[in-house]
Amino acid sequence: MSTLPETAEFDCQSCGACCAYSAEWPRFSLEPDEALAxxxxxxxxxxxxxxxxxxxxxxxxxxELGKHVACTIYEVRPDVCRACMPGDPECLMARSFHGMTGERG
Ligand code: SF4
Ligand code: SF4
Known part of the structure; x- marks a missing residue:
């Protein structure tokens, strides 16, 4: 049984749209220097x-976007990447931009 929240209806590992939407998105914010290092x-x-x-x-x-992707620094990714949730407005915007449907898959 899935323990994901209801909004988690997309599989990020077969998407990646929000990681390829804007160079302005994966910005550092309040991360401590040790984390950024x-x-x-x-x-x-x-x-x-x-x-x-x-x-x-x-x-x-x-x-490959929309097929199979992975964040190669997942364990140390910036805060903004941790905050992005599948199904949230930014997710839907990025998926739409890349021609991915709003539906699962
Ligand atoms: S756009 Fe949404 S579904 Fe795609 S990787 Fe980002 S959070 Fe996951
Ligand atoms: S650091 Fe990882 S999660 Fe963040 S935008 Fe880049 S690939 Fe995506």
Whole structure:
């Protein structure tokens, strides 16, 4: 039986839309320096304000969007990434942008 909340109707591991929506999204906020230090430098933006992106896709995202993806720094990802919940307005916006349906799958 699933223990996920009702809003968790999407499978993030076959999505990744919110990790490839805007370079403005995976920004650092209130993380302590020790937490940010755990993120490999190659994934941090030149101005140190957030995750480095290419064409609005976070460099730490591996895999193929909409098929199978993974955050390669999942354990040490920024707070904003932890706050994003499947089914929330940002999720739906990102999925819609990438042509993914609002339905499961
Ligand atoms: S857009 Fe939504 S479903 Fe897709 S990875 Fe982000 S939170 Fe998960
Ligand atoms: S750090 Fe991970 S969860 Fe956050 S945007 Fe990048 S790939 Fe997505």
């Amino acid at each position: 755990l993120i490999p430098e190659k994934f941090v933006s030149a101005d140190l304000s957030g995750m480095a992106c290419e064409n609005d896709r976070c460099l730490a995202l591996a895999g």
